[in-house]
Amino acid sequence: MNKLNKVLAVASVTTMAFVGMAVAVPAANAATDFKTDTVSLTIGETLMLTLTGTGDFGTVSVASANTAAQNANVKSNFVGGYVLILNDQDTDTDLVGTTSSSNTIPTLASASTLLPNQSTSAWGVYVGTGTTGAAGSTFQPMPSSAGTPIQIASTSAISAAAGDNYPVTYGAQISGSQAPDIYEDIVVYTLTSN
Numbered sequence: 001m002n003k004l005n006k007v008l009a010v011a012s013v014t015t016m017a018f019v020g021m022a023v024a025v026p027a028a029n030a031a032t033d034f035k036t037d038t039v040s041l042t043i044g045e046t047l048m049l050t051l052t053g054t055g056d057f058g059t060v061s062v063a064s065a066n067t068a069a070q071n072a073n074v075k076s077n078f079v080g081g082y083v084l085i086l087n088d089q090d091t092d093t094d095l096v097g098t099t100s101s102s103n104t105i106p107t108l109a110s111a112s113t114l115l116p117n118q119s120t121s122a123w124g125v126y127v128g129t130g131t132t133g134a135a136g137s138t139f140q141p142m143p144s145s146a147g148t149p150i151q152i153a154s155t156s157a158i159s160a161a162a163g164d165n166y167p168v169t170y171g172a173q174i175s176g177s178q179a180p181d182i183y184e185d186i187v188v189y190t191l192t193s194n
Contacts, residue, residue, distance in 0.1 A: 043077070045077060045078060046075060046076060046077045046078075047075075047076050047078060047191060047192075048163075049072060049073070049074055049084070049189060050072075051070055051072055051189065053070040055070055055187070056068060057170070060172070062176045062177070062178050063176040064174050065174075066171070066172045066174065067169050067170065067172075068169070068170045068172075069168075069170075070167075070168045070169070071167050071168070072084060072153075072167075072168060073164070073165050073166075074153065074166070075163040075164075076158060076191075076193065077158050078158065079157070079158060080156060080194035081155035081156040081194045082154075082155055082159075082191060082192060082193050082194055083191075084189065084191050085150060085151050085152060085189070085190050086125065086127070086150045086152055086188070086189050086190075087142070087149035087150065087188060088143065088144050088185065088187055089186040089188050090144065090186075091144040091146050093107040093143070093144050093185065094106050094185065095123055096183060096185065099182065100181060103178075103181040103183065104183075105123050105172065105174070105183050106121070107122065107123055107141045107142040108122050108139060108140070108142075109122075111124075111139065111141070112124065112138070113137065120175050121172075121173060121175045121178045123142070123170065123171065123172040123173075124139030124140055124141055124142065124171055125140055125142055125169070125170055125187075126139045126140070126168070126170075127150060127167075128167065139171045145188075155194075156194060
């Protein structure tokens with residue numbers, strides 16, 4: 001092989017060795033330019049209360065003890081936590097008949113093992129877990145809007161991602177002489193950040 005053919009052969013082998021490889025060699029007088037950017041997002045404060053279940057006892061019999069279960073789920077990202085309270089919407093804490101307002105079921109006069117130890121009609125609320133609303137549980141009277149509310153929860157931290165759950169059970173003891181009617185009262189759950 002003559003010298004020229006040898007140089008071309010070496011050049012061909014060298015070129016083949018670099019096939020498939022990207023080699024960037026900057027030109028001696030290359031210019032560069034770059035920009036910076038800030039990636040940013042804002043997370044707003046979240047305070048959300050969701051109620052599942054119902055305070056509706058449905059149709060009940062006289063001379064019976066009844067419960068209605070509800071769950072309060074709180075989602076909050078306030079680092080100081082939150083407070084969840086419960087009380088009546090107004091100063092009348094009775095369950096009042098919709099047909100006749102003279103038909104009433106009063107709230108308990110004081111904390112009581114409402115079920116089944118109440119001989120007259122009364123209603124109350126049980127907040128907690130375990131034997132939630134079971135016979136023998138201590139039910140509290142529903143406080144009026146002017147009274148001290150029931151504190152369901154007080155935290156000093158962010159809630160769990162799925163929220164924090166608080167079971168609430170309403171209990172009603174119905175006497176044998178309670179008049180037929182649809183009895184109602186409105187209660188208010190209030191969630192406040194710390």
